[in-house]
Amino acid sequence: MRSVEQLIKAGSKAFRRRALDAERRRNLIVLADDFRRMAHDEEHGLSARGDVAYNAVRAVTSAVLGQLGYEITSAPGHHRDALEACCAELGLSPGQHDRLEALMDLRNNNYKGILGERDARVAIKEMEAFMSVFSDWLATSKRRG
Numbered sequence: 001m002r003s004v005e006q007l008i009k010a011g012s013k014a015f016r017r018r019a020l021d022a023e024r025r026r027n028l029i030v031l032a033d034d035f036r037r038m039a040h041d042e043e044h045g046l047s048a049r050g051d052v053a054y055n056a057v058r059a060v061t062s063a064v065l066g067q068l069g070y071e072i073t074s075a076p077g078h079h080r081d082a083l084e085a086c087c088a089e090l091g092l093s094p095g096q097h098d099r100l101e102a103l104m105d106l107r108n109n110n111y112k113g114i115l116g117e118r119d120a121r122v123a124i125k126e127m128e129a130f131m132s133v134f135s136d137w138l139a140t141s142k143r144r145g
Helices: 004-009 022-040 046-067 078-090 094-112 117-144
Strands: 015-017 070-072
Touching: 004 015, 004 078, 015 078, 022 046, 022 117, 046 070, 046 078, 046 094, 046 117, 070 078, 078 094, 078 117, 094 117
Parallel strands: none
Antiparallel strands: 015 070
């Protein structure tokens, strides 16, 4: 996995140098927590639950990169590059990164109507593993300042 800087050096246009202020980062984390709760709410359909599981990951990705001083652009491939950079920062294994990319692909395929119960459960499981690592990273990054 590559860091933001490595992705930029490789030609990615997915990032621009601009730190998010503390309030906006907090809002993204609250949003991620809201999506996380919705993913577990069985009142919602499976497709919606899988979709919000990915949205939780996406919100955290924006918060992490914002804390590093970057904003995500709308350039082609921005979701994939942002996820890779976030996973590199959080120290996730290549396998974890691959599973999160698969979650992103599931979410994109959801528009074709192929998300089933197993897919939704896997999406929620991967989201939870990601959120756990993020919580640890956040606690450590707050101690660093």
